[in-house]
Every structure is written in structure tokens, then in C-alpha cells.
Amino acid sequence: MSYPADRFDGVSEGSNAGGRGRDPKTAERRERRVGDGLAELDQWLRDQVAHGLARAERAPYRLWDDASRRLVDASAGSLAGQVKALAGVPRRAGWPDRLLAEYALLRLLVRAYQGRDTLPPRLREIVRARIGFTMPQDDVLAHGERVHDTWCVIGARDTTLDQLTTRRVWLRGAESGRSALVLSFAARGRPLDASFKVGAHVDATLSFYPDGLRALVAERSKRTAPRRPERGPGPSQVGSELAGPSQAGGWRAPGGTSVRGLLEEYAAALAGDPWLDRWPAVLEQVRPARDGRGDLHVLDADGDALPVRTGDPWPLLAVSGGGPVTLSGEWTPDGLHPLALWHPEEGVVLL
Amino acid sequence: MSTWPEHVSAALLGTDRRRPPPGETPSGDRDAARRLLDQAAVLAVRRRAGAVPRRDGVEAIAAAPDEELPVVPRAAARRLTRILAGEQVTVLPEWLDAAARGGWRVPARLLPDLLEKGRGDRMLRPAIARAAGHRGVWLALRNTDWAYLVGAGDDPGGGDEVWETGTRQQRVAFLTRLRGSDPAGARETLGTVWAKEAAPDRAAFLATFARGLSMDDEDFLESALEDRGKDVRQLASDLLARLPDSAYGRRMASRARACLHAEFRTVRERRQMWVVVEPPETHDGDLERDGVPFHPSGSFAPAGAGGGPVGTRAAWLREILARTPLATWTDLFSLPPMEVVCLPISDAAGDSGRAARDVHIGWARAALRQRDPAWARALLKGGVVVDEPDALADLLTVLPDDEREGAAAGLIRWVAGGPELPRVLERVPGPWTGELADAVVATLSNAADRQTHRHEHTLAQLCRLADRRLSPAFAPRVHGLAGRHLAADPGGVAGTVLTDLTETLRFRAEMLKELHP
Numbered sequence: 001m002s003y004p005a006d007r008f009d010g011v012s013e014g015s016n017a018g019g020r021g022r023d024p025k026t027a028e029r030r031e032r033r034v035g036d037g038l039a040e041l042d043q044w045l046r047d048q049v050a051h052g053l054a055r056a057e058r059a060p061y062r063l064w065d066d067a068s069r070r071l072v073d074a075s076a077g078s079l080a081g082q083v084k085a086l087a088g089v090p091r092r093a094g095w096p097d098r099l100l101a102e103y104a105l106l107r108l109l110v111r112a113y114q115g116r117d118t119l120p121p122r123l124r125e126i127v128r129a130r131i132g133f134t135m136p137q138d139d140v141l142a143h144g145e146r147v148h149d150t151w152c153v154i155g156a157r158d159t160t161l162d163q164l165t166t167r168r169v170w171l172r173g174a175e176s177g178r179s180a181l182v183l184s185f186a187a188r189g190r191p192l193d194a195s196f197k198v199g200a201h202v203d204a205t206l207s208f209y210p211d212g213l214r215a216l217v218a219e220r221s222k223r224t225a226p227r228r229p230e231r232g233p234g235p236s237q238v239g240s241e242l243a244g245p246s247q248a249g250g251w252r253a254p255g256g257t258s259v260r261g262l263l264e265e266y267a268a269a270l271a272g273d274p275w276l277d278r279w280p281a282v283l284e285q286v287r288p289a290r291d292g293r294g295d296l297h298v299l300d301a302d303g304d305a306l307p308v309r310t311g312d313p314w315p316l317l318a319v320s321g322g323g324p325v326t327l328s329g330e331w332t333p334d335g336l337h338p339l340a341l342w343h344p345e346e347g348v349v350l351l
Numbered sequence: 352m353s354t355w356p357e358h359v360s361a362a363l364l365g366t367d368r369r370r371p372p373p374g375e376t377p378s379g380d381r382d383a384a385r386r387l388l389d390q391a392a393v394l395a396v397r398r399r400a401g402a403v404p405r406r407d408g409v410e411a412i413a414a415a416p417d418e419e420l421p422v423v424p425r426a427a428a429r430r431l432t433r434i435l436a437g438e439q440v441t442v443l444p445e446w447l448d449a450a451a452r453g454g455w456r457v458p459a460r461l462l463p464d465l466l467e468k469g470r471g472d473r474m475l476r477p478a479i480a481r482a483a484g485h486r487g488v489w490l491a492l493r494n495t496d497w498a499y500l501v502g503a504g505d506d507p508g509g510g511d512e513v514w515e516t517g518t519r520q521q522r523v524a525f526l527t528r529l530r531g532s533d534p535a536g537a538r539e540t541l542g543t544v545w546a547k548e549a550a551p552d553r554a555a556f557l558a559t560f561a562r563g564l565s566m567d568d569e570d571f572l573e574s575a576l577e578d579r580g581k582d583v584r585q586l587a588s589d590l591l592a593r594l595p596d597s598a599y600g601r602r603m604a605s606r607a608r609a610c611l612h613a614e615f616r617t618v619r620e621r622r623q624m625w626v627v628v629e630p631p632e633t634h635d636g637d638l639e640r641d642g643v644p645f646h647p648s649g650s651f652a653p654a655g656a657g658g659g660p661v662g663t664r665a666a667w668l669r670e671i672l673a674r675t676p677l678a679t680w681t682d683l684f685s686l687p688p689m690e691v692v693c694l695p696i697s698d699a700a701g702d703s704g705r706a707a708r709d710v711h712i713g714w715a716r717a718a719l720r721q722r723d724p725a726w727a728r729a730l731l732k733g734g735v736v737v738d739e740p741d742a743l744a745d746l747l748t749v750l751p752d753d754e755r756e757g758a759a760a761g762l763i764r765w766v767a768g769g770p771e772l773p774r775v776l777e778r779v780p781g782p783w784t785g786e787l788a789d790a791v792v793a794t795l796s797n798a799a800d801r802q803t804h805r806h807e808h809t810l811a812q813l814c815r816l817a818d819r820r821l822s823p824a825f826a827p828r829v830h831g832l833a834g835r836h837l838a839a840d841p842g843g844v845a846g847t848v849l850t851d852l853t854e855t856l857r858f859r860a861e862m863l864k865e866l867h868p
Binding site (some may be wrong): 104317319 | 355358359362363364365366367368382383384385387388389391392394395396398399400401402403404405406408409410411412413414415422458459460462463486489490493494
């Protein structure tokens with residue numbers, strides 16, 4: 001799911017957008033507009049299911065684009081992005097399952113928004129964020145949960161929708177084991193924030209959004225994290241080059257989990273946010289594997305496997321050589337999208 | 352609650368046509384479509400939260416064999432990343448060769464890009480095979496786009512079983528390796544399956560005999576002269592021609608002696624030994640069997656200054672001489688090679704030009720095939736076959752390392768200014784150092800000084816070769832030359848191409864430093 005681009009061009013989208021602004025009338029008007037837009041979306045979803053999803057296979061992109069545009073008009077920006085992205089679903093294998101799940105979860109979001117006054121505060125904020133209400137960064141920095149740790153940058157992925165590129169940087173705390181997502185935005189073709197190099201270890205205090213996953217950097221220590229003592233040439237030499245000399249830590253792999261551990265983590269996270277469809281994975285001791293149809297999987301030391309979704313499996317195969325590696329990725333309902341791997345000799349390799 | 356697939360099929364058809372499956376708890380909504388979506392939301396989240404790992408039907412990919420060689424140093428790996436991204440990409444073969452020579456291998460993470468390069472460029476493949484390590488072959492076995500690498504180097508991509516089950520290329524690699532350690536064993540291995548293999552395979556397998564070739568192979572090769580496959584027969588005769596002590600060699604020598612004989616003539620009151628040439632009158636089945644076809648390749652080519660084609664008789668002569676043991680001539684004339692090549696030559700009619708040319712070309716080919724340094728030296732120094740610089744350049748490869756540079760420099764000075772210069776240089780392997788490099792820099796300087804269009808073209812051609820082969824130690828001199836021309840004619844062709852050459856030489860200097868063993 002996409003997030004509101006509240007940091008686009010460094011300008012916050014208006015501090016009253018979240019309804020806590022100075023003018024309660026403006027906030028109220030927006031709430032009403034969103035409410036109307038969501039009611040319209042609900043009707044649209046209902047029509048899709050009533051007439052049959054089979055029609056989606058041959059439907060033009062316009063079907064979703066129109067629905068998306070109406071949500072933009074209703075100031076539900078995040079939701080609009082999600083609906084627009086659905087146009088790609090019927091072009092992939094196994095699309096009926098995915099499309100029904102997405103429509104069902106959208107309807108769940110609509111209902112959650114309609115019943116927002118009865119939701120616990122954290123869940124209410126999650127619902128609002130997924131619809132497109134931005135929370136001012138100052139609020140996050142002032143009131144968000146703060147966690148200090150040495151954060152390993154486990155991966156980054158850029159996606160472009162319309163004219164906006166979003167960079168997702170995934171972090172994992174060495175002490176806390178906590179996962180964090182730091183977003184940055186730029187107009188298409190413009191440089192993005194490059195302060196997190198994959199593989200680096202960053203000593204910082206993060207301030208979390210109410211969902212407990214997305215975060216802002218509150219303080220970043222000038223001091224870089226302690227480097228593991230070098231053991232001659234090889235690993236530390238080769239590996240640190242991708243992390244860059246200014247980033248400490250070099251090739252030191254982040255702590256990870258088994259396949260089962262990852263699925264448990266994700267299930268626990270879903271309990272707090274049923275719309276969560278992308279979760280940072282760090283898998284330890286996994287080897288590349290294939291099923292009977294030749295589809296790529298990763299297999300852990302316990303014999304548990306997960307499907308891997310990637311257009312280019314060759315860097316993973318080349319570096320692992322079939323042997324165990326630490327692999328990071330985004331776990332999604334359709335499989336693991338690999339981001340990076342750590343290898344004792346080759347260091348950190350972006351996938 | 353009903354299962355997920357029931358919900359999917361109801362949704363596909365549409366709730367207008369199919370009633371949604373019953374829900375677990377009665378949904379408040381009376382609308383069928385909304386009720387289906389509400390039930391599906393619960394099921395979807397449940398499915399995601401309850402996802403379980405696959406335990407069956409997934410097999411780990413067989414691990415790659417351990418590497419014997421260490422990965423290149425970090426700076427070298429960084430440079431290879433730049434080269435693969437397109438910077439100074441012409442130096443890639445040299446980088447790979449230097450890495451292989453230094454006992455290094457390419458980092459695994461760069462293999463996909465490297466193997467992709469070799470897919471588009473055949474010339475790169477041997478160098479890739481030398482530096483890609485076992486991991487390269489392991490990877491190539493899993494991607495048909497990179498299959499060229501399997502068996503391209505010493506690693507056949509498997510154990511003894513590849514001889515039974517591998518591709519032709521893998522089996523050739525297997526046999527080549529065996530020829531290196533146990534030529535007799537390889538010959539026997541091949542002998543057991545010889546009759547069953549297809550002709551193209553037999554030819555490919557026989558070609559491995561070039562490694563570890565000895566008189567022990569003679570019988571096998573003689574019988575291959577009767578093979579059904581034309582390529583196999585040709586290959587067998589070519590290999591036998593490299594064994595001067597063989598029966599094949601004796602047969603060729605007796606044919607050759609029928610064509611050449613010594614005669615004493617008195618020219619300007621000096622008694623001289625002459626070589627008198629009588630090309631073969633006829634072609635027969637025995638000659639064909641020994642690998643000299645009725646129309647040897649090149650027999651229709653222009654004969655040079657005299658005009659007209661070489662002709663079949665002269666072409667037979669050249670082929671026979673090329674396959675005759677060179678000792679035949681030192682014995683016949685009782686002279687060392689240096690003096691043999693200087694003997695005056697004429698045919699029966701007294702025309703010395705064409706006859707001398709045929710004989711010298713035949714000897715040059717024989718020296719190359721028999722890898723005979725004494726003859727190569729004599730032919731290069733004797734100043735014969737001047738207008739066949741290609742053949743001369745090939746002879747350089749036969750010379751011992753310490754002589755090659757001087758001989759090549761002599762050859763360059765010889766053809767300097769001529770149109771064949773780039774063609775000769777093309778055949779002189781790098782790195783060009785010392786006297787040879789001096790000669791090359793001098794020709795660069797000459798070509799740069801003349802500002803005609805033709806010389807600019809030659810200069811660009813020479814720079815393209817020097818780019819890859821001139822020793823990087825000559826960067827300062829090329830730089831000086833470039834500076835002079837830039838000052839005289841800013842933006843001119845000479846200054847530009849020489850500046851580019853300087854940059855490449857500097858890039859290579861740093862590259863070689865990083866790959867020093």
C-alpha cells in the first residue's frame with residue numbers, strides 16, 4: 001500500500017490536513033469530502049463484485065483510473081494510488097485471488113473509516129494514513145514513540161507512480177530487533193535522499209508514526225557504529241565497498257530469522273494492521289531452491305521454503321552459489337521480493 | 352465459513368449471477384456483493400496471517416564447487432565494475448587475462464554482467480572462461496544464454512560423467528583436459544566410442560589431439576585419413592603434418608623432393624647453387640587422401656605482382672611444401688636454414704619471381720605448423736616473402752619470447768608507411784614493449800605528422816590496436832606526442848586520437864598494477 005507523500009519537496013502538505021489544525025471547519029469539510037468519496041468507492045467495489053470480476057481481465061486501465069481520479073478529487077490521495085495500481089493485477093498469474101483480496105480489504109478500509117469513532121486510537125491513525133490524511137512531521141517528532149538503536153539498512157526500493165518517486169528504506173535495529181520504514185519522495189527523475197546506504201549501520205534515534213513501522217530520523221549520531229575487527233583481507237575488504245567508506249559496519253550482516261520466524265513476525269504485525277501487505281524480511285542461512293515448475297524459492301536450515309519474486313534471479317544465484325546466505329527482502333502476499341544479501345566473501349550485494 | 356476458492360469463483364461470476372457462499376457470522380449487510388466482500392476480507396487477512404512455508408516439492412539448487420583461486424583485490428573489482436558499466440570497455444579482455452595470470456578470479460557478484468557481455472561478443476569468451484572460476488561454469492549450466500561458457504575453458508562443468516552425458520562442448524573440454532595429463536588415456540577413451548559418434552563430433556574430438564600430440568598418435572591419425580567425414584580427414588592430415596617423423600612426413604617429403612632440386616649455375620662467373628622448381632603435373636587420390644584437395648584454399652587468389660590466379664599447380668606445390676618436414680631441405684642442400692632460404696630460386700622456364708614466392712610461402716607455412724624457430728628466424732631475417740606480411744607476422748609467434756620483440760620491430764620498420772602496416776600489427780600479439788613499442792610509437796608519430804585523409808585513417812587504425820597492446824609504460828611518450836599535435840592543431844584528428852590513446856594507456860597502467868600477482 002502506498003503512503004501519503006507528505007515530505008514531497010520538503011514541504012508538508014499543510015498542518016491542518018490531519019484535522020487537528022487551527023481551523024476546525026476546514027478539517028470538517030475535508031472529512032466530509034473523504035466520506036463522500038469513500039461511499040462512492042464502496043458502491044464501485046460493490047458493482048465490480050456484483051457484475052463479476054471476470055470482466056476485469058479485459059477491462060481497460062480506465063476502469064481503475066476513473067475510480068482513482070474520483071478519490072483524488074475527494075482528497076483521499078493514498079487510496080487513489082492503491083486503486084490505480086490495481087490495474088496491473090489482472091495482468092498477472094493468479095489474479096482473481098489477488099483482486100478479490102484487494103477489493104475486500106478496500107471495503108474493509110471504507111467500513112473502518114465509517115466507524116472510525118469506535119476504533120482504538122492507533123488503528124484509527126492507521127486507517128487515516130492509508131486513506132491519505134498526512135500527519136505533520138512535527139507531530140511525529142514531538143509525540144511519536146522514540147527508539148534509539150544501531151540501525152542496519154537492510155534494503156531500499158524505489159517505485160514511481162505518476163510523477164512521484166517513493167524510496168522505501170528498510171531498517172532493522174541491532175538491539176531492539178525492531179523494523180522501521182523511512183520514506184523519501186522526489187519528483188520523477190530528481191535525486192532521492194541517499195543518506196542510507198544498504199548494508200550500513202547507522203546509530204540513530206527514530207521517531208515512529210502511530211503504525212509503529214514508518215519512522216522519521218529524530219537524531220542521527222555523527223559517530224558511526226563500531227566496526228567489527230577486520231580479519232585480514234577478504235570479507236571486510238570486499239564488502240565495505242558497497243556500504244561506502246563513510247558508513248561503518250561494512251559487511252556485517254543484520255540479525256535475521258528463519259522462514260517460520262518471518263511468517264510469525266508478519267502474522268503478529270497483521271494483527272495490528274490488517275492492511276499491511278509489505279513486511280521487511282531478513283532471512284538467515286537460506287539457500288536458493290526451485291520447485292517442480294522451476295520457480296525460484298529460498299529454503300532455510302529447517303527445510304522451510306518461501307517463493308521468491310524477482311525479474312533477475314542471477315545475482316542471487318551467482319553470489320550464493322547455492323550456499324547459505326543472509327537475505328533481505330519485502331515479504332508480500334505473493335512472495336518475497338529480494339532486496340540485498342550478505343555473503344562472507346562478497347560482502348553486501350544489492351539485488 | 353466457506354472456503355476462499357468458493358468466494359473467488361462467486362466473485363468472478365458476479366453476485367448478480369451466483370449467490371455468495373454462506374458466512375461464518377451473519378453480516379449486517381443485505382446486499383449480496385457487500386456481504387461477499389466482507390466475508391472475503393476476513394478470509395484474506397486470515398490467509399495472509401496463516402501462510403505456512405512450503406515443505407515439499409522444493410529442492411535446493413546444487414551448490415557450486417569450491418574455488419581454488421582467491422577473488423581479485425577490492426580495487427580491481429571496483430575497476431571491473433566500471434569496465435562492465437561501459438568505461439574503457441575495450442580493455443576487458445586484458446583485465447581478464449591479467450586476472451587469470453595473477454591467479455585471481457572475478458567476484459561472483461559481477462559474473463552475471465560479465466557472462467552477459469560474452470553472450471554478445473565471441474572474442475571475449477576464452478578470456479572469460481579463464482577468469483570466471485568454477486562459479487562461472489556453475490552459473491552457465493543454469494542459464495542457456497550463457498551455455499557458451501560450459502566447456503569453453505578447462506572446467507568441463509562436471510566430473511567423469513560429462514563424457515557420457517555432457518554436451519559436445521563439455522565433452523571436448525573433458526577430452527582436452529585428459530589430453531593434457533594423459534594423452535594415451537584420452538586416445539583410448541575416444542577410441543572406444545569413435546565409430547558411434549557423428550562426424551561433426553568426431554572432428555571436434557580429434558581436434559583435441561593438438562594438445563600433447565606425439566608419435567604415439569600416428570596410427571590413430573593414419574586410420575582417420577580414411578574417415579567418412581571430410582573435416583575429420585582434413586584434421587587428421589593437418590595433425591600428421593606436425594609430426595615430421597611420421598610415415599605421412601616421409602610421403603610428403605618424397606613428393607616435395609620431386610618438385611624441388613638443386614642445380615649449380617654460373618652467374619656472372621660465379622658458381623651458385625640454385626633451387627629449381629617443378630610444380631606437380633597431376634593430382635591423384637593419394638595426394639587427396641593426405642589432405643591436399645584438387646583446389647586448395649587460395650588457389651584462385653591473385654598471385655601478387657604477376658597478376659592472374661595462383662593456379663592449381665602452384666597451389667598444390669605450396670600445400671605439399673607446407674606439409675613436408677623442414678629437415679628435408681637442410682638435408683637435401685646440406686645447408687643450415689638461414690642459407691637455404693637465401694638460395695636463388697627459379698622454375699624450369701627461368702621465371703624466378705613466381706617460383707620463389709610459392710616456395711617461400713610453403714616453407715613459411717611449414718615453419719608455423721611445425722613450430723620450428725630456426726626456420727622462422729631464417730624466413731624473417733632472410734628478407735623473403737616480403738609481400739606476404741601476414742605470413743611473416745604469423746612466424747613471430749614461433750620465435751622464442753626474447754627474440755620476438757626485436758624481430759617484430761624489424762618487421763614493423765620494414766612495412767612502415769605501407770598500406771599493409773595495420774594488417775601486420777594486427778597479428779603481432781601484445782603487450783608491445785621495448786624495441787617493438789619504439790617502432791610502433793615511431794609509426795604513430797609519422798602517421799600523425801602527415802595530415803592527409805589517408806594517414807588520419809591509418810593513425811586511427813593504429814591507435815585502435817595500440818589501445819589494447821602497446822605497453823602502458825609508453826603513456827608519457829604518447830602524451831607528449833598528443834600535446835605537440837594539440838598545440839599545433841587544436842581539435843585536429845591526430846591530437847584527439849592520441850589523447851584518447853594516452854587515457855586508455857593510463858587506465859590500463861592502473862588496472863595492471865591492481866592485478867599484479
